[in-house]
Amino acid sequence: MSELLKSIDARTKLAGTNKLEILLFFLGKDTRTGRKETFGINVFKVREVMRTPPITSAPEMPSAVEGMVSLRGVLVPVIDLAKYAGVQTETPRDIMIVTEYNGHTQGFLVEGVDTILRLDWSQMRVPPEMLMAEMGGLVTAVTELEDNRLVMMMDVEKVLAETARYDDDMAFRSVVQVDKPDALVFFADDSVVARKQIEKTLQLMNVKYVSSVNGRQAWQELEKMAEYAISCGKEPREMISLVLTDIEMPEMDGYILTKRIKSDPRFIGIPVIMHSSLSGMSNQQLGKSVGVDEYVAKFEPQKLSEALARRILGESTSLPVPA
Numbered sequence: 001m002s003e004l005l006k007s008i009d010a011r012t013k014l015a016g017t018n019k020l021e022i023l024l025f026f027l028g029k030d031t032r033t034g035r036k037e038t039f040g041i042n043v044f045k046v047r048e049v050m051r052t053p054p055i056t057s058a059p060e061m062p063s064a065v066e067g068m069v070s071l072r073g074v075l076v077p078v079i080d081l082a083k084y085a086g087v088q089t090e091t092p093r094d095i096m097i098v099t100e101y102n103g104h105t106q107g108f109l110v111e112g113v114d115t116i117l118r119l120d121w122s123q124m125r126v127p128p129e130m131l132m133a134e135m136g137g138l139v140t141a142v143t144e145l146e147d148n149r150l151v152m153m154m155d156v157e158k159v160l161a162e163t164a165r166y167d168d169d170m171a172f173r174s175v176v177q178v179d180k181p182d183a184l185v186f187f188a189d190d191s192v193v194a195r196k197q198i199e200k201t202l203q204l205m206n207v208k209y210v211s212s213v214n215g216r217q218a219w220q221e222l223e224k225m226a227e228y229a230i231s232c233g234k235e236p237r238e239m240i241s242l243v244l245t246d247i248e249m250p251e252m253d254g255y256i257l258t259k260r261i262k263s264d265p266r267f268i269g270i271p272v273i274m275h276s277s278l279s280g281m282s283n284q285q286l287g288k289s290v291g292v293d294e295y296v297a298k299f300e301p302q303k304l305s306e307a308l309a310r311r312i313l314g315e316s317t318s319l320p321v322p323a
Helices: 010-013 081-085 127-136 156-163 168-172 192-205 216-230 254-263 281-289 301-312
Strands: 019-026 040-041 046-053 066-071 074-080 096-102 103-110 112-120 141-144 150-154 182-188 208-212 242-245 272-276 296-299
Touching: 019 096, 019 150, 019 216, 066 103, 074 081, 074 156, 081 103, 081 156, 096 112, 096 156, 103 156, 127 281, 156 192, 156 296, 168 192, 168 301, 182 192, 182 216, 192 301, 216 242, 216 254, 242 254, 242 301, 254 272, 272 301, 296 301
Parallel strands: 040 150, 074 103, 182 208, 182 242, 242 272, 272 296
Antiparallel strands: 019 040, 019 112, 046 096, 066 074, 096 103, 141 150
16 A cells, blocks of 8 residues: 555646545444445545554543554654444454644544545535535535445545634734735635634624635536626626635536636736645646746634735735745
């Protein structure tokens, strides 16, 4: 499995093609249903897969947090995904998926991993509302394999946000306010947790917003807004101050959404900010290649508000790109 995770350069080339690679894994047979479901995680977020090393427990941790392990001198929290997802299983979880995103490293305990699957984001569907409500937004997308298995993509950002116990008051206390009553931000994100954080940030900024749950829906809504603006004798940029988009989204990812916006003359003058947990330099380079104006890592409300304020007020800066 480690060999499958080495070709990062090859995977970065998937960006802008609406394709992704996901690592399939299992949490064990659920004693309530007798089924063993298949889950997936974006390979971009996976650092390695390994046998679980000895775990040191820590007091007063959330129930799904088993403790911590030392990986090459770095202390890494370990989360039992079966416990977190409410899967009741007696199967041991002795495989650990080490993930890295949003500047954090954590280990996810699973029963086992299957393979890496390459597919198109258009094959990833938004789950039915009933399933989303039942699992509290933990599943962000579903796809069907050739053997008729359904693969559920987990919102690992939600897992991190809830197990890390973010202090909301501390995180949001320095949000920048904007004195521009006609400002409107359009944002797209498939994560329930991320959408709530964006909404709270914009509310504290006193900025109006419209949102969507994936890139395809965002594009359709943006086209409608552009048509309405033009019918009123206005330029779309007079109604839409900027677009804020995630990268990973079912049906259409943020790279394709950005390429469409930047190549459509109706949206000239509307900046696009990429807001993602895939905050590595390679992802920032890819964002710039499709026309992104700025890049902000998730779960940093102050930095997000600063970037939004700059663009809303027309104080543009260049997106940093590594040498």
